[in-house]
Amino acid sequence: MTHNCPICGKPTDSQRDADFPFCSERCRLLDLGAWASERYVVSEPIFDQEEIPESDRRVLRETQRKPDETIH
Numbered sequence: 001m002t003h004n005c006p007i008c009g010k011p012t013d014s015q016r017d018a019d020f021p022f023c024s025e026r027c028r029l030l031d032l033g034a035w036a037s038e039r040y041v042v043s044e045p046i047f048d049q050e051e052i053p054e055s056d057r058r059v060l061r062e063t064q065r066k067p068d069e070t071i072h
């Protein structure tokens with residue numbers, strides 16, 4: 001099975017390359033690093049909270065509470 005390295009685009013072979021689908025350990029670690037930093041950015045809630053004005057946040061909370069009230 002052949003595949004292009006997701007980092008540098010070099011063709012790799014599952015029978016030959018130990019780091020398949022990456023062409024080398026370096027590209028595999030680069031991909032892990034990119035994934036980890038992406039996760040870090042996603043878990044930062046700073047932008048979401050500051051972009052929503054206080055009045056809209058109250059509306060959001062009330063909208064989220066409604067399903068609970070119907071259950072009780």
Ligand SMILES: [Zn+2]
Nearest residue numbers: 005008023027
């Ligand atoms: Zn590569």
